[in-house]
Amino acid sequence: QVQLQESGPGLVKPSQTLSLTCTVSGGSISSAGYYWSWIRQHPGKGLEWIGFIYYSGSTYYNPSLKSRLTISVDTSKNQFSLKLTSVTAADTAVYYCARNPTGGLVYFDYWGQGTLVTVSS
Amino acid sequence: DIQMTQSPSSLSASVGDRVTITCQASQDISNYLNWYQQKPGKAPKLLIYGASDLETGVPSRFSGSGSGTDFTFTISSLQPEDIATYFCQQYEHFPITFGQGTRLEIK
Numbered sequence: 135q136v137q138l139q140e141s142g143p144g145l146v147k148p149s150q151t152l153s154l155t156c157t158v159s160g161g162s163i164s165s166a167g168y169y170w171s172w173i174r175q176h177p178g179k180g181l182e183w184i185g186f187i188y189y190s191g192s193t194y195y196n197p198s199l200k201s202r203l204t205i206s207v208d209t210s211k212n213q214f215s216l217k218l219t220s221v222t223a224a225d226t227a228v229y230y231c232a233r234n235p236t237g238g239l240v241y242f243d244y245w246g247q248g249t250l251v252t253v254s255s
Numbered sequence: 256d257i258q259m260t261q262s263p264s265s266l267s268a269s270v271g272d273r274v275t276i277t278c279q280a281s282q283d284i285s286n287y288l289n290w291y292q293q294k295p296g297k298a299p300k301l302l303i304y305g306a307s308d309l310e311t312g313v314p315s316r317f318s319g320s321g322s323g324t325d326f327t328f329t330i331s332s333l334q335p336e337d338i339a340t341y342f343c344q345q346y347e348h349f350p351i352t353f354g355q356g357t358r359l360e361i362k
Binding site for chain 1: 342
């Protein structure tokens with residue numbers, strides 16, 4: 135059973151960089167056939183896809199965040215990470231990591247529990 | 256970006272009722288649509304992918320249909336554990352986008 139777990143600071147100051155890591159267990163992040171995603175949910179709102187990465191390092195980003203976003207992978211640690219620069223209060227959200235298959239179907243079948251990140255001074 | 260519009264935004268129904276939620280895409284997305292269930296404080300759970308395929312382990316009272324721009328999600332007989340918010344998600348065009356959610360309550 136694949137499990138994902140987000141970790142990182144729960145409070146980030148405006149203009150600073152938000153950094154989160156997702157640790158994958160119960161399966162290898164290097165398994166062919168899966169992308170590894172970040173998705174966020176603003177308080178009381180809907181879901182926003184941030185981007186995903188393949189174990190090779192190939193990335194796909196939401197254009198609305200692309201200029202501030204870096205997603206990376208560390209296969210030796212079975213982890214992938216998110217860095218979002220120049221954050222504002224609008225980046226306050228619950229951040230989820232998730233898995234989605236390659237091959238044309240883009241659905242998120244395994245999710246982390248989510249971590250709330252608040253941007254505030 | 257493709258806009259996904261769900262209706263209604265909230266719904267109250269009785270146990271045993273048939274419940275239907277619709278999702279309309281701002282442009283043709285073929286059948287590239289998924290449905291998720293989210294309970295308070297939890298991550299979303301995949302229920303339906305490819306508009307109508309039931310994820311493994313999901314009860315058969317959940318179903319989905321549609322193609323193009325108009326999609327329907329149905330619970331054939333509402334159970335107390337189905338109280339949640341339901342989201343649609345399209346993946347025909349990047350960026351991937353979600354509907355705003357439909358909050359389902361027990362009457």
